[in-house]
Amino acid sequence: MSIEISGPEEGLEITEFQKMALKGEGNPVERLSNGIRQWLPRFWRRPVTDTEVDALVSTAQRAATDPSSAEALLRASLVTAMISPRFLLRTEPDPSDAISSSIRALDGFEIATRLSFFLWGTTPDEELMEAAQRGDLDQIDGIRRHAARLLVDSRSRSLSREFATQWLRIRDLGERGPDQKIFPGIGKNLLKDMRTETIELFDHVLRNRRPIQELVDASYTFVNQRLSQHYGLAPVQGDKFRKVEIEDSRGGGLLSQGSILLATSTRQRTSPVLRGKWILEVLLDDPPPSPPPGAGTLPQPGEPGADLPLREQLEIHRREPACSICHRRMDALGFSLERFNAVGEYRQGEIDDRGELPDGTIISGVKDLSTTIAESDGFPRSLAKNLLTYALGRGVTDADARALLRLETRLKANPTIGDLIDEIVSLDAFRMRKVP
Incomplete structure (x- = not known):
């Protein structure tokens, strides 16, 4: 495998970064050195020493295609800076006199880096670097104040796009499509829409400071034309996502979203076990133990019992003592979502979506389930x-x-x-x- 990079083409307009990096008087090396002092702290996310600046200038002079050209020197210095571990890795080097196994406070620049990558998924901005330089991030109040500033910035959508999809295990949804023979209309674009719906809900709850419980018991969701048609909702025109109210019977929130329902099903059908296990692990922080040796599985096609309804197959499976305790919890939670098929479509008609928890509590449908989770610790x-x-x-x-x-x-x-x-x-x- 090889990669060929061409450009930039001659005659392109000079960028604002180039103007900043090469401004000032003097020869190309002096201008480069002055510029490096401006941009290198942003690239390496901490102050830089004169020795580091001099070393980068020296390397650029040796590597540049034309050492007499300020632009060539800048390109060489940028390449050198960006292949450095200081740029590629989020390092927190300990002082030489640090005692092994001791606990040390992070300095302001390390805090700035943690904050920025946590909330924005990228390097600190100039304001955050200046706050670190002033010592604002040495105190909890300062950290909280700047975290609040980062959250109201549009770049905090990174939390919705990156964190939420990791937490909910839908980041690779586009690679986990259902069986096309059974669900022929579920293509890449619709899978992307399902993932976007979840991102939009999380971002709305975050940005509007709504209670976290609204993630699971919201009375609304976000859809575009393609997704609204898939769900059978009132028509929405175009690709833009819009907030729409949801009928009580279908329910809003994460548990009625196609992304979650598809990710917790097999490629062919719903799986109360997978859905219940996902709820315990992801939403309730109460994961079931690993299956015991010899726990067995549901019958495969052609095996005895394979033609029985899924609920009956699971009831038979739960009769095994080794399986009963965990499956009573998982299955009850998962059965509450049986009104939805494996791709998130709402099923009409007689569907048994009741489940009984080990304490005798009956959960009937997605609304009961959402309320149970929202009210849980x-x-x-x-x-x-x-x-x-x-x-x-x-x-x-x-x-x-x-x-x-x-x-x-x-x-x-x-x-x-x-x-x-x-x-x-x-x-x-x-x-x-x-x-x-």
């Missing part, structure tokens, strides 16, 4: 835990879990996503790190 805990994992770029440790428990006690009733983020950026886990 597990839902805010799951969202907070996954947000922290995303913010740190690593799994949650036992110490982090204890901090999350304390976070839960501080949350007000019906918190917003912004409330969770406000608490997360205040945690020691976000502001400090353990020295290896």
Whole structure:
């Protein structure tokens, strides 16, 4: 495999970055050096030393196609800066005198990087770098203030596009289409629309500071013409997504969205087991244990019992003692979504969408299920835990879990996503790190 890059073409207009990077008086090397002091801290997300600037200038002089050309020197310096681990990796190097296994506070520039990649998915802006330089990010109040600023910026849509799709396990939805022989109308564009619907809901709840419970019990959703036709909703014209109210019987929120319903089905049919397992793991932070050895599976086509209704097959499966405890929870939750087929279409007629939880509670349909999840303690805990994992770029440790428990006690009733983020950026886990 090879990649060929051509350009830029001669005669292109000089960009604002080029003007900034090569402004000033003096020869090309002096102009390059002055420019590097302006842009390199943004690229490497921290202050740079004179030694680092001189080294980059020296490398650019050796690598440039024409060392007498300021533009050639700039191109060479940019390539060098961007292949550096300081640009490619989010490093947090410890001081040389740091004691192994000790806990150290991150400096302002490290905090700025964590904040920016958490909320924007990209490098800090100039205002955040200046805040780090002033020491604003050395205190919790300053971190919270700048987190709030980043959240109201349009770049925070990265949370909806990247975090939400990872948390809900629909990031690769476009590669997981259903069996085309059974669902011939489900193409790449519709799969993309389903994913966009989920992103739009999360972004609306985030940007309008709606309670997090609205993610699961909303009375509305976001659709375009193609998706509204697929769902059988009132017509919407064009590709643009619009907020529309949903009838109570269908329900709004994540649990009635095609992205979730498709991702928790097989390619051929619904799966109450997969749907129930997904709810426990993703929404309630209460994952079931792994299946015990010899737990068995449902009968395959042609095997005895394969022609029985799915509910009866699962009832037989639950009679096995090793399977009963977990399946009573999973199946009850999953059966509540049986009104929806494997691609999110609402099924009319006689559908048994009731489930009985181990404590005897009866859940009947998506509305009951949404209310049960919205009122649970597990839902805010799951969202907070996954947000922290995303913010740190690593799994949650036992110490982090204890901090999350304390976070839960501080949350007000019906918190917003912004409330969770406000608490997360205040945690020691976000502001400090353990020295290896």
